[in-house]
Amino acid sequence: MKIIVLVKQVPDTSEERTLDTESGFLERDPQGNVLDEISERALEVALRHKDSHKGTEVVALTMGPSDALKALRKALSMGADSGVHVADDALAGADAMWTSRVLAAAASAEGFDLVITGNESTDGKCGVVPAMVAEHLRLPLVGSLDSPGISAESVSGRRECGTGTMTVRAGLPAVMSVTERSAEARFPTFKGILTAKKKSVKNVALAELGLSGATVSTAGRSVILSVARVEGRSGGRKIVDHNGSAATELMEFLADRQLL
């Protein structure tokens, strides 16, 4: 089975993240960028299948500037067999529609039985790219799985949906997205880090996918009109408790605000 895992490089959430208020784009400091944790979990799901099924091939696919190669190397050091890097100047500031179209085209060009991705990135948090990729590929999405399962013919798993838990299944080929409740990602081994440097990473430009900046951005562009920094909250009243004395004051505070 050939599994493509979509991975994304994102700003490290332990650092403060900023937007360029002119363009509305995220300021990506190359030093502070990491492979998204949810991408690591998606990769882990693929690697566990590979661990128990010989002959499984795992390809990490990313779209991003040249620096995103770092995220691919991390994926390779965890155990992915090879990488595909779609990099093109025309992709700067690509929105979800555009990104998904490019990822779907790159996945098609590479060929696969299954595409696995995180349900939402920690920077965009939109959670729409997996379903968009599935729609471009005209494939089923088994989305937002907490407990993903892969067999030779199908993928399945449980998903939370507000009122309860659903078990869903689709035959292959398919697209699967996983939540932060899925597999805990492994750490790269020392051997993994060494061999990652020798693994192949294919660089793909838009033209090789039959796309161009003009064709992918014609319909349904998201256009940012304005960006404003939201005034930070400031602390309100702060009291020190003595053996529970603060409880009465807290209750009065809640009652004043009609929160009891």
Next chain:
Amino acid sequence: MSNIVAFIELSQDGGPGPGAREVLKAASQLGDPIAVLATSSLSGSTVGQLAALGAKGVFAGETELTSSCLQEPEVETLAKAVQALDPAAVLVVNTTSGREIAARLAVRASGGLTADAVAVRKQDGMVVATRLVLGGTYSVDSTVEDGLPVITLRPGAFEGQARPAEPVVTSLGLKVDTRAAAAVEAFTPGADSHRPDLRTAERVVAGGRGLLSKENFVLVEQLADALGAAVGASRAAVDSGFIASGAQVGQTGVSVSPELYVALGISGAVQHRAGMQSSKTIVAINKDADAPIFDIADFGIVGDATTVVPQLLHAMAVRTP
């Protein structure tokens, strides 16, 4: 006025779900709200409820496959509604299912997608959506050019109710192509269903590592139940095994913006704040007077939650309103 498609997610009993009020209210700010839903058969009571919530039209795709075929009946109904109604925008509440449906529709209808809007408005003929990004630190206004705007709405962000209307009802038999859809094999109602859903709850009580043990974490649940709140947790509490990861609030985990957020034993690391700092009122109890959570708390108590919360519960129980 132009038509605005308001997608209605159904609840388990087959009636309009909890997001119906919000999506119709938001749609009424942009034009004439048309409620669009996929159902096995459209009932008079559903039409009545949607009318009371302001739907000027009800457009239903009817198919027996709604409970067995994941999302394709909904996406196809929306695609048909877009063809028939020529709407100025499609609004969908940003739930697990809603956003996947919106994403597929945006591609199928050659539209553009704006995710997790907290406000929508018409401006110079454009549909403008406001989003809060990077954990609520920036506000971004955007629109969609050269295509249908498909907008997902943050649950809890839209208050009030649209004026009741007398809807024109359209229902059509839906042909569903199941090849590009996952099958639903089983559904189990949530075990925790006596508490509100964390994403959409008006009140949240959350606990962190400062509670020190799983036994003490029970206080979080007791206070949540006393306030009618959902239970949340910091990542540290989840990693310590105090509660399942579904309760995790923060950058990885759920983002919430309730009326009231009570943080017990949570220091307020930047990742946690990113998921809760847009809450209307924040209360924090923490032993560490320098904990960053106090920088954003409207009411902070430097103290031990395991001492304060039992006394608070007692005071609430004997209180005469």
